[in-house]
Ligand SMILES: Nc1ncnc2c1ncn2[C@@H]1O[C@H](COP(=O)(O)OP(=O)(O)OP(=O)(O)O)[C@@H](O)[C@H]1O
Ligand SMILES: Nc1ncnc2c1ncn2[C@@H]1O[C@H](COP(=O)(O)OP(=O)(O)OP(=O)(O)O)[C@@H](O)[C@H]1O
Ligand SMILES: [Mg+2]
Ligand SMILES: [Mg+2]
């Protein structure tokens with residue numbers, strides 16, 4: 001089953017003080033089956049994050065369609081969905097993880113993961129149990145559970161980020177270079193995490209700089225060509 | 241998804257002044273920001289429309305003078321509004337433009353459906369009453385008669401906003417700004433309103449107090465599912481609290497959207513300036 005189909009997608013940024021509209025990506029087509037892991041590679045500035053952020057609607061899509069097969073809404077064009085629909089999808093179906101942790105100040109690691117569940121309407125008891133499970137699953141040192149994450153290392157922050165996103169069991173998870181600032185050992189941990197998510201049937205779209213990292217992990221790798229016009233379908237670097 | 245908004249605001253207008261031939265006509269008038277230089281009339285809120293959905297926090301940002309407080313005060317009936325319609329999804333006032341209700345009915349809405357936390361605590365609190373007394377006053381206005389249960393509820397609320405028990409009988413004028421804001425929040429919550437207005441609750445507080453007030457608001461949203469309008473000129477506050485936001489300039493809405501979208505992909509020229517100056 002196709003879970004996401006991107007058709008003729010394009011995004012440009014209008015920068016008023018320069019009086020300019022700068023195209024970022026153009027003419028993007030690709031589709032993703034449920035349970036697949038799609039990797040996106042390409043030079044800096046080629047538009048990888050733009051695609052992910054447009055799917056998540058952090059960026060306002062410009063042209064084309066982003067057809068998502070939703071549990072709650074059936075097929076929905078994310079480019080045109082209402083804000084309230086997007087909020088609901090973010091809560092229950094679509095997750096996004098980057099290398100940056102952006103959270104409420106003075107909230108402990110454990111609370112942050114619990115809150116993700118409470119906001120979905122899970123009862124307090126369940127949220128507590130599931131949060132602990134997630135933190136254990138992602139190998140967060142229990143000593144850190146009740147600390148504030150602003151002092152965490154890059155790898156710890158990232159694992160918390162992934163825990164917050166995945167504890168909600170999203171059907172579609174978008175990963176924007178989550179491993180960018182990590183050492184080899186932490187990267188391997190993230191790889192294991194991703195493997196686990198794949199086994200659980202999560203559909204993943206990920207951007208990684210590191211081709212080695214993606215090897216054997218992604219079902220397909222699409223390469224973005226700078227110059228903006230890509231047809232991802234023909235740019236498959238390899239298919240495993 | 242057919243959600244019914246709990247609050248529907250349509251074409252809200254608020255002007256200070258009578259207007260003159262130069263500025264009476266909406267289409268042709270030319271204002272200096274929100275101000276008619278011919279007659280001095282201020283068009284503080286102009287054609288503002290939005291929905292507030294159950295359980296959501298809606299952010300309102302905009303520079304000083306953009307009309308944020310005037311709009312909240314209009315919604316809360318503190319000031320006569322010039323025009324527009326406001327509907328609340330509540331059986332008592334269903335399908336009625338609440339701006340046109342009698343003052344008695346407006347009082348009912350203020351006492352039972354709305355809570356307000358003012359930008360300036362002086363407007364929200366009686367500085368010479370005790371903190372418990374301030375909350376009791378609101379509960380009595382809402383029909384509370386049982387003294388011991390009023391006192392018990394006041395204490396629970398003050399505890400919820402982390403005012404130590406031993407200070408509950410104290411007058412808020414002795415309190416720090418952050419504590420005063422928290423007493424205002426407790427007071428606003430005392431009648432379990434489905435709708436809460438918060439005007440710059442964290443402005444002027446130091447960072448750690450700010451964090452605790454933000455945390456409190458989030459907690460209230462999670463536990464009580466109250467719908468909130470949070471006004472702030474601090475984008476960081478809005479980012480933390482609101483899923484959706486509105487940007488105001490010179491009394492009008494220039495942009496609305498998901499909060500992260502407004503911050504990362506602002507569409508309007510003014511919003512872009514606002515966001516670029518963040519970094
Ligand atoms: N919010 C934005 N406002 C204006 N321009 C943007 C914005 N985001 C991205 N762009 C522009 O769009 C183009 C694509 O950027 P994008 O971030 O998608 O690249 P990327 O492939 O993710 O690069 P990197 O590997 O460096 O992260 C760039 O020219 C960038 O400057
Ligand atoms: N009583 C009044 N008489 C005349 N003009 C007024 C009055 N109250 C407010 N204004 C004007 O209405 C406009 C909107 O003011 P308002 O207080 O709503 O702004 P705000 O967005 O809340 O600003 P801030 O961020 O500084 O709190 C301003 O131009 C202000 O000068
Ligand atoms: Mg990128
Ligand atoms: Mg104000």
Ligand SMILES: [Zn+2]
Pocket residue numbers: 259260261262263264276277278279280281
């Ligand atoms: Zn005039």
